[in-house]
Amino acid sequence: AQSVTQLGSHVSVSEGALVLLRCNYSSSVPPYLFWYVQYPNQGLQLLLKYTTGATLVKGINGFEAEFKKSETSFHLTKPSAHMSDAAEYFCAVSVGLAGGYNKLIFGAGTRLAVHP
Amino acid sequence: NAGVTQTPKFRVLKTGQSMTLLCAQDMNHEYMYWYRQDPGMGLRLIHYSVGEGTTAKGEVPDGYNVSRLKKQNFLLGLESAAPSQTSVYFCASSYPKVGPRNSGANVLTFGAGSRLTVL
Numbered sequence: 001a002q003s004v005t006q007l008g009s010h011v012s013v014s015e016g017a018l019v020l021l022r023c024n025y026s027s028s029v030p031p032y033l034f035w036y037v038q039y040p041n042q043g044l045q046l047l048l049k050y051t052t053g054a055t056l057v058k059g060i061n062g063f064e065a066e067f068k069k070s071e072t073s074f075h076l077t078k079p080s081a082h083m084s085d086a087a088e089y090f091c092a093v094s095v096g097l098a099g100g101y102n103k104l105i106f107g108a109g110t111r112l113a114v115h116p
Numbered sequence: 117n118a119g120v121t122q123t124p125k126f127r128v129l130k131t132g133q134s135m136t137l138l139c140a141q142d143m144n145h146e147y148m149y150w151y152r153q154d155p156g157m158g159l160r161l162i163h164y165s166v167g168e169g170t171t172a173k174g175e176v177p178d179g180y181n182v183s184r185l186k187k188q189n190f191l192l193g194l195e196s197a198a199p200s201q202t203s204v205y206f207c208a209s210s211y212p213k214v215g216p217r218n219s220g221a222n223v224l225t226f227g228a229g230s231r232l233t234v235l
Contacts (some may be wrong), residue, residue, distance in 0.1 A: 009156065034223075043120070043206055043226030044159075090158060094222075096154070101166050103174065104224060106158035 001097045002027045008106035013114055017062075017077040019116070021110045023091030026072060032094035034104065035065055035075045039087045050074065062083070086114045118142050122227035129183050129197045129234045137192040137230050139207030147210045147222065148190040149174075150182060152203040153229070159206060165190055197234045205230045 007022040009040050025031055033084040036044040048059025061084075065076045074091060090108040120141045129135055132234040139148065147166050151174075161174030165184040179201060181193045189211075194201060199203050210222040 004158075036226075041228070043228045044208075044224075046223050046224065049223065101147070102222065103161055103164060104159075106151075106160075108156050108158045 001004055002031070002093050002105055004091050004093050004105055004107035006089075006091050006110050008110055009108065010111050010113065013081045015111070015114055015116055016080050019076070019081045019085065019112065021076040021091075021112065022115050023065075023076065023107060024072050025074060025091070025093045027093055027095075029096070032102070033065075033067060034092040034094070035059065035063070035074075035076050036090045036092060036106075037087050038090065038109075044090060047076070071097045081112075081114045083114050083116070086112055088112070120207055120209055120225050120227035122230045124207075124230060124233050125228065127233070129194075129232065131198060131234060133197050134193070134195050135197065136194075137205055137207075137232075139190045139192070139209075139227060141188055141190075141207075141209040141211060141225070143211065143225065143230065144187070145209035145211045145225070146187075148184065149208045149210075149224065150180070150190065150192045151206045151208065152176065153206060154203050162205075194232075197232075197235075199234045201232065202234045203232060205232060 005024045034049045035047040038044045048057045050067045058064045088111045092104040094102045135172040149164040150162040163182040165171045168187040171182045183191045208224040210224045
């Protein structure tokens with residue numbers, strides 16, 4: 001069964017430091033992978049997604065993620081953290097349903113704190 | 117452009133009471149979903165719908181019912197609320213890119229959430 005594991009429920013970085021949020025997945029078929037961000041008291045919004053093609057995917061707000069099939073990973077990075085990046089981040093994998101439809105399986109989330 | 121709107125945003129219920137959460141989208145999306153979010157568990161799919169008049173069970177459907185009588189609305193009902201249903205509920209919708217077999221690449225648009233407390 002497909003699943004997503006996010007390593008580290010809380011990550012804290014200094015403003016200007018590298019952000020690295022880890023995500024590993026298990027999937028029996030080539031996966032579609034997503035990163036969503038949730039700001040306080042808001043719904044989730046898409047940061048970036050990997051479907052096919054280039055394994056380095058660029059998203060909004062300077063984030064990017066690299067799909068590594070050999071490591072079954074899809075880690076999220078940003079070279080320089082900003083205070084406004086403080087939020088909860090969710091990695092997700094698309095899973096097939098009966099009838100050919102898909103749903104998203106989410107990881108448990110990583111809360112990113114950015115301090116001055 | 118409203119996107120996905122959930123009502124109510126907050127609700128407190130007593131055990132055994134019933135209620136309905138309403139989700140409305142104005143993007144003409146075919147697919148709609150109800151998720152619940154609990155600390156340390158991410159989001160888990162409750163029910164989903166791939167079109168008007170159709171619904172299906174997700175990962176955690178027990179204690180919930182849904183209806184999709186109109187394409188733009190997806191209702192989540194709790195017939196007899198239990199404390200275990202205290203959670204934040206998110207509705208989402210998406211549009212199939214090229215039919216169901218390519219729907220894996222769909223991007224979900226989420227509502228702002230409905231916080232439910234059952235005492």
